[in-house]
Amino acid sequence: MSQYQSFSKEYVALKNHQTLPKTSKLLCLKPFIDETGFIRVGGRIRNAQISDEQKYPIVLSNKCALTKIIMMYEHSKLLHCGPQQLLYNIRLHYWPLCGRILARSVVRNCVTCFRANPVTFNYIMGDLPECRVSSFQPVFSHTGIDYAGPIFIRDRKTRNSKTVKGYICIFVCMSTKCIHLDIVTDLTSQAFLSVLKRFVSRRGKPLHLYSDNGTTFIGANSAMLQFINKHSNYVSTCLATEGIQWHFMPPKAPNFGGFWEAGVKSVKYHLKRIIRDTSLTYEDLSTVLVQIEGVLNSRPLSPLSSDPQDLTPLTPAHFLIGRPLTAVPEDDVSNILENRLSNYQRQQKMVQQFWKRWNREYISNLQTRTKWFKDFPNILKLDTLVLIKEDNLPLFKWKLGRVIELHEGVDKITRVVTLKCSDGSLCKRPVTKLCVLPTEDFLLK
DSSP states (O other): OHHHHHSHHHHHHHHTTOOOOTTOTTGGGOOEEOTTSOEEOOOSOTTSSSOHHHHSOEEEOTTOHHHHHHHHHHHHHTTSOOHHHHHHHHTTTEEETTHHHHHHHHHHTOHHHHHHSOOOOOOOOOOOOHHHHOOSOOTTSEEEEEEEEEEEEESOSSTTOOEEEEEEEEEEETTTOOEEEEEEOSOSHHHHHHHHHHHHHHHOOOSEEEEOOGGGTTTTOHHHHHHHHHHHHHHHHHHHHTTOEEEEOOTTOGGGGHHHHHHHHHHHHHHHHHHTTOOEEHHHHHHHHHHHHHHHHTSOSSOOOSOTTOOSOOOTHHHHHSSOOOOOOOOOOTTSOGGGSOHHHHHHHHHHHHHHHIIIIIGGGGSSOOSOOSOOOOOOOTTOEEEEOOTTSOGGGOOEEEEEEEEEOTTSOEEEEEEEETTSOEEEEEGGGEEEOOOTHHHHO
16 A cells, blocks of 8 residues: 555556656666565566565655654664664665665654754854944943852962962953953852952943853852852842842853853963963962953954054053053063073063963964854744753753743844753753754654
């Protein structure tokens, strides 16, 4: 019945011993009808020393649901093998048309195989928010905040000194890319409010603060997670009384805060390679961080203009003091051995190495876009069953969830959804942390 529905013209022609149409897909297989009424492959291996069932396999249509059911059963029987082995075993008894494509489709739509190797997807990079492109506003009116660390600080310069943990608090202006660095010695709400007061006293009061959500505020650092989870409500209340609004990014979505994450990368990536395992005192570390802040605020925002009279590129420092930040002239000590340097010169060498590495390795990487080049279809819909990606859990421990709400951006593209998990809880996740499970629609295609 399945063959007659799929190859009705061929079945009638073979039954009447007529020639197949030139457009028939079975023409190259030299088919024939056996005594049981099945269409089999005639082929060219009649003289091979193999069984007749393998010589003359039954022809199956690639669009028939029975073919897909047979291949799915064989795929499960072979312990979820790959497409090549699946096709080899199927051809011992059957000859599915477009078998290689169908085998890949069966493996790709297998839920068990998908959960063993889930695939996430991204949408095209969104438009910049208004705070990134608005001009004529005070510097640090819209500020992104993040922590970097921990970094070890010596309590004194003498022998037998003890080291304590410290953290670098990074403030980034959303429009001018100005950076402000400060040190936090503990993870309490009072310490954060203190560093915020120092920032306001030196840079002015911001109108809006942006940071990662509690679960991604500092990556996998458990102490930071406890800090932001415990004190976020208290800090938000204190900021509200000062007329400052604090905005959180969606959970598990560090790419939403990529602007200040880039600032963390610029500071932390090079700083830990220059300092290495050296523990500085609070005073020395503050000096190095302030100089690094000046280096980053003197980086060019755009190429030089074509005007021969304009020799200075636009930098974040122009928005702070109207000119680039320039420190007191210092001798180049980057090529001098450390055992010949004083403590002050060692700090200068760290800053000079940071500046050289930044110019040589980082700034050239900003020329091209590294990901999210194209758009993806809107495959997330209401009631879609998804697998929720968890970085700290094995694959088969990831929760299942169903989409109950789509949060579209201003460009009508959904990048965040609300899910109902298998345990009944609700959570909000970005689409980059979701893997859409294959459904039974595969059999109906």
